[in-house]
Amino acid sequence: AQSVTQLGSHVSVSEGALVLLRCNYSSSVPPYLFWYVQYPNQGLQLLLKYTTGATLVKGINGFEAEFKKSETSFHLTKPSAHMSDAAEYFCAVNSWAGTALIFGKGTTLSVSS
Amino acid sequence: DSGVTQTPKHLITATGQRVTLRCSPRSGDLSVYWYQQSLDQGLQFLIQYYNGEERAKGNILERFSAQQFPDLHSELNLSSLELGDSALYFCASSVELTGRVGPEAFFGQGTRLTVV
Numbered sequence: 001a002q003s004v005t006q007l008g009s010h011v012s013v014s015e016g017a018l019v020l021l022r023c024n025y026s027s028s029v030p031p032y033l034f035w036y037v038q039y040p041n042q043g044l045q046l047l048l049k050y051t052t053g054a055t056l057v058k059g060i061n062g063f064e065a066e067f068k069k070s071e072t073s074f075h076l077t078k079p080s081a082h083m084s085d086a087a088e089y090f091c092a093v094n095s096w097a098g099t100a101l102i103f104g105k106g107t108t109l110s111v112s113s
Numbered sequence: 114d115s116g117v118t119q120t121p122k123h124l125i126t127a128t129g130q131r132v133t134l135r136c137s138p139r140s141g142d143l144s145v146y147w148y149q150q151s152l153d154q155g156l157q158f159l160i161q162y163y164n165g166e167e168r169a170k171g172n173i174l175e176r177f178s179a180q181q182f183p184d185l186h187s188e189l190n191l192s193s194l195e196l197g198d199s200a201l202y203f204c205a206s207s208v209e210l211t212g213r214v215g216p217e218a219f220f221g222q223g224t225r226l227t228v229v
Contacts, residue, residue: 043220103156
């Protein structure tokens with residue numbers, strides 16, 4: 001069975017500071033990993049995904065994530081936070097095309113000026 | 114805009130009632146997934162349909178059912194509603210690809226169900 005653990009239900013940073021949102025996964029087969037963002041009263045939007053190949057993945061809005069198999073991690077980072085980054089972020093995993101994503105509980109990112 | 118359309122956006126109903134949520138997937142997507150999002154449970158996978166047939170079940174209650182029609186739109190039926198069913202219900206769709214290529218799912222805006 002697959003699972004995702006997001007460390008920290010709430011992360012607060014100052015504008016311009018580094019953003020680091022942590023995600024660890026469990027999977028018996030090589031995983032596909034995703035980060036989604038949810039703004040208030042909105043659906044989920046894909047930020048980035050890892051399937052195969054390069055382990056450092058770049059996404060939209062300046063976010064990137066690195067797949068580390070030895071650490072079973074897929075942490076999301078952004079060098080400089082912007083006020084508009086305030087949202088809830090979800091890490092997700094699946095293993096085969098056409099299977100349902102399994103989500104972590106989410107991390108709420110707050111950005112202060 | 115993800116291309117996935119859910120209706121209605123909001124629904125308020127009483128306990129014991131039955132409601133139907135509707136989802137139109139992105140053009141060309143054959144897989145439809147339903148998720149329930151609540152504060153205590155997070156995002157829970159309910160059920161998946163692929164090209165009209167049930168593909169996988171998650172944490173779906175027996176009071177809930179779904180179907181996917183020939184035009185690929187899907188409906189989630191929730192019956193004998195309880196207060197605890199109040200949640201945001203998301204539909205997502207994805208392209209079915211062969212082989213080990215993992216497509217992302219595209220999510221609709223959700224239907225917020227409030228049971229009173």
